[in-house]
Amino acid sequence: MSDSSTFVVERATTIAAPEPRIRALVDDFHHWRDWSPWEDADPDLHRAYSGPGSGVGARYDWTGNRKAGAGAMTITASEPGRVGIDLDFRKPFKNRNEVTFLLVPTGDTTEVTWRMTGRKNLFFTLFGFLFPMDRFIGPDFEKGLVRLKGRAEASA
Numbered sequence: 001m002s003d004s005s006t007f008v009v010e011r012a013t014t015i016a017a018p019e020p021r022i023r024a025l026v027d028d029f030h031h032w033r034d035w036s037p038w039e040d041a042d043p044d045l046h047r048a049y050s051g052p053g054s055g056v057g058a059r060y061d062w063t064g065n066r067k068a069g070a071g072a073m074t075i076t077a078s079e080p081g082r083v084g085i086d087l088d089f090r091k092p093f094k095n096r097n098e099v100t101f102l103l104v105p106t107g108d109t110t111e112v113t114w115r116m117t118g119r120k121n122l123f124f125t126l127f128g129f130l131f132p133m134d135r136f137i138g139p140d141f142e143k144g145l146v147r148l149k150g151r152a153e154a155s156a
Contacts (some may be wrong), residue, residue, distance in 0.1 A: 005119055007133040011141035012113040017152035018112045019080060019103045025151055026101050027078040028054035035147035036049070037140040042068035054078070066092060073099070081105075095119070112148065115142050 012032055025031045029049060033039050041062035051057040056079040063070040070091040077084030085099040097118035104111040116137065 006117065007119075008115065008117050009134050009137045009141060010109060010115040011115060011138060013145040013149055014106070014111055015149045015152050016107050017155065019105045021155055022026070022103055022110055022112060022148070022152045023029065023078065023080070023083060023101075024054070025057065025148060026083045026103075027075055027076075029058055029060035030054075035144060035151045037144040037147065038068065041065070061093075064094055087118075112145065114145060116141075128146075137142050 021146045044063040048061040050059045058075045061072045071089040076086050083101040087097040087099050091097045100115045102113040
């Protein structure tokens with residue numbers, strides 16, 4: 001995706017933990033409370049989990065205040081080296097995005113890349129003139145990766 005109607009936000013870090021440990025924290029939405037950068041957006045966030053506990057088909061729905069919004073995530077792929085997620089925003093705007101976590105073992109560490117791709121709807125097109133998606137979402141990815149790193153490395 002590289003034309004003007006799409007966007008890509010991507011951040012990466014190296015985590016001193018094995019790939020299966022990191023994948024377990026990503027493909028089980030119950031663990032997102034420990035590291036997701038958005039979990040502290042609303043202390044009264046309503047969460048609902050459905051489907052299997054982890055892996056393909058696991059689903060997480062949330063509804064919160066204006067900052068947290070509302071939406072759902074469903075895991076579409078979970079295999080060594082990759083977790084894919086369908087992200088469906090409902091509020092404050094509607095949009096569907098693809099999220100991918102790439103997990104590449106390199107010796108005693110794992111290179112983790114968090115990527116979100118999507119189409120710019122009217123909101124994103126207008127909002128993007130003031131705040132490009134990378135500047136808007138990128139800092140949240142960075143915060144989340146720091147938290148994921150801390151959690152994965154503490155589990156050693």
